[in-house]
Amino acid sequence: MIQLSKCFSALALILMATQFLHAETVASPTDPTVLQGPTGPTGPQGATGPIGPQGPSAFPPSYAFYYSPNSQLSIYAGETINLTMLDPENVGGFTAPINGGISIPHDGVYLISYSVFTNVRNGVIALAVNGKAIAKTSVAVPLNQNTIILRLNAGDILTLTNGLLSGSINALSVTTNTRLPTVPVTLTLQQIGS
Incomplete structure (x- = not known):
């Protein structure tokens, strides 16, 4: 009976660990066999990029x-x-x-x-x-x-x-x-x- 109880305890631990891992992790998009953690908070805004090329000039009214x-x-x-x-x-x-x-x-x-x-x-x-x-x-x-x-x-x-x-x-x-x-x-x- 103790043996059966240890078996159920081990099974319960495996189920809880699986639920925990499933709730907190997802498969990596590049390798589905590797688990990836949750997305972190958004980082600070980067520096402003360079000014783009000038567009075509409008012709004056005529x-x-x-x-x-x-x-x-x-x-x-x-x-x-x-x-x-x-x-x-x-x-x-x-x-x-x-x-x-x-x-x-x-x-x-x-x-x-x-x-x-x-x-x-x-x-x-x-x-x-x-x-x-x-x-x-x-x-x-x-x-x-x-x-x-x-x-x-x-x-x-x-x-x-x-x-x-x-x-x-x-x-x-x-x-x-x-x-x-x-x-x-x-x-x-x-x-x-x-």
Whole structure:
């Protein structure tokens, strides 16, 4: 009986030791056969690391509004619809129109909105860069307006053109009807990317 009692005592000690070890230790993540103690308290904060590299610089604001307040008659296919005025509220190096077009001051991506009021029912208005019409910019009358995003290079000349294959259009300034525009040709551009 004493022998059995010693056996139970030894078994009880083994169980208690196992529970104690199980509650306080976990297997090492690198070697599951090695037991690892509990995680200790968090240590003090380390020194500040070095300053990282400078990120890309933002480009300065760049935008302009061009227009023509006067009627333009008989603008033939492929010809420029002249922009004659630069609004003084422009930023970023834009200059007055050159031969009805705009000289782009900086390489970049531009948001461009334009409109032409015309009396021709089947007219087509398009943007041209350096004299070459950009097909995706064409808009048919009566809509007469469009907004597009284009990548342009510094020195590019941007113009509005009569996108018809043949025939002419008239850009009309109307002052007798307040529902129609008094400024027949407008173009706004804003640099939105580099």
